[in-house]
Amino acid sequence: MSLKIRSTWKQVRQRLVRHPRATAALLLALVVGGGAGLAGLAPLPPVARPPLEVVFAEEPIVRVRLAEVPAGEELRLTLGTYWVTAGRESARLSMSRPWRWTGQDLEDGESRVFTLPLRVRRENSEPIPFDGHLYSGSLELVSRGRLLFVVNHVPMETYLEGVLEAEMGGRFHDAALSAQAVASRSYAANAIQTSRDAIFDVTNDQFSQVYRGLPRRRDRFQSAVGRTRGLVLAHGGKVLPGIFMSCCGGNTRPAGEAFGGPTPPPLAGTVCTFCAGANVATWKARCSARALASSLRLPSPPTEVLDLRQSESGRLIEVTLRVGANTKALTVKELRRAFGPLARSTWFTSLEFEGDTMVATGRGFGHGVGLCQHGTEAQARHHGRSPESILTHYFPGAVLASLWLPESP
Ligand SMILES: [Zn+2]
Structure with a gap:
């Protein structure tokens, strides 16, 4: 039997909506500062302008580039029983041998040849083992020239669990993990909205945020993400890129100074005395x-x-x-x-x-822009600071806003 799936590729576009005014009061109640907690705030009077002018209709999907595979290599992918979708065609198949990328097609070692692009997911939404890690959601296999791109399409909140494990780890305080979750969500959301690449929003390394799929022990990362569900940093009606680094060494620096381009006011730099005791200071x-x-x-x-x-x-x-x-x-x-x-x-x-x-x-350790992770940890652990006050410290003038429309209970 020979199965050859061919299709035209349709770019997945996420649904963005202009913010309805009815929810403005609810969103403004989440403005950073005033010592309020992340939940249980009294609603403020309605305002004409919500923190974000454009929001997602629902939890967005993040497209993370996991690997670029050169022609002639096998994919380190294990699927068992899986669903493969190309365009409007889907098939339930079983993998018994490694797939090989020829530079033009994917061969499954038996009789099937797949033409890219295609999407694979495992039966019953089980995580996908790829290159030593487990990935939720689906994998998109797309070619560009003779390179094959492996791209994980993963819901934002699940993606963030993996980022927290890789970028901070389980030894950090709960409030530090929550602050990092908001910064990382803001970084990814900004990337989704501004990405100029047609096939991915972020990479899985330090050029974006490090991500190695699902954490081995999810509990603490899942809690930190859940406590801040959907919240991002906003400024001037837009999502602020929640840039962060390991340790600033005494003060953070303007984004434009480090990366070129304009500096949004919340990324202009601030004094940080909190990381002075860190071993990387x-x-x-x-x-x-x-x-x-x-x-x-x-x-x-x-x-x-x-x-x-x-x-x-x-x-x-x-x-x-x-x-x-x-x-x-x-x-x-x-x-x-x-x-x-x-x-x-x-x-x-x-x-x-x-x-x-x-x-x-x-x-210091790193580029010096945005949230200082070691300063964040010291503020949480030694000064009892909340995630909001930590975020206010590193992103002065930014507010917290919901990235997508309210979910029904
Ligand atoms: Zn610092």
Whole structure:
């Protein structure tokens, strides 16, 4: 038997609606601040303008790119009995051998050949084992040139459980996990609404948010997501990207300074004294002048630091070194590449030569924008702060809003 499914691909579009005014009062009741909790607030008077101008009709689906498979490779996918859908055609089939991507079609090792794109889900909505992890929802297999993209289509709240496990982990306080859940939901929602890629909204790595499917122990992550169900950070009627990093080192920095482009007021940077005790709050890195010269292709090893140019928030932009009888200006990116992963941020507090070794010290871990995870943990655990007051601290001026229309009980 030979089964060849061919179809035209229809882009899945999620239903977005303009916010009905009737729900404005309910949503405004969720405005951050005033010491109120996330639930049980008294409704405020109706207002003309809800926090979000456009909301989803229901819990949205996040499209997460899990892998790009080159031609000739097998997929590390286990399905058992599964449903495959291509366009309007569906079939219930059984997988007994690994699938192989030829660069044009998917071969199932027996007699079937699938033409992409197609969607697979397991029977009874069981999680799908792929590449050592379990994924809820469905997997979309789409080609672009000779690359096969594996994309997980997963409901937002289930996706967030996996993000919390990968980005924070179970050792963090409940209030810290809740604050992270709102930030991560905002990040993903903003990505869904602004993604320019036709096949995925976010990647599963640090270029978006790390996601490895369902957590092995779901309880605490499920609770943190459930306590904040549907809530995102909003500013100016739009979802604010809930950017975060491991440790700011003393102050967060403007988004535009780190990534270019405009800086929304809630991402302008703030003082954070809370992460000072974290073991990643400071760092020290060394690099031999000879290795520096070789990695940067300099004519001879540098011998002296002549000048440092810093941003307003204190991050290093450029350094000028003496190289022989000349000078050489290096961007902070080039410098960090030479130092390797021990230079954990662009916040250099000193840079000098000790003999023929260049020694740098610095503060923080990560890009320095938005929510500081170690500061969040300290605020929750040592200062008893609520998720709302933590979010207000790192995103001043943002409000909390529901991302989708109220659900019937
Ligand atoms: Zn901090």
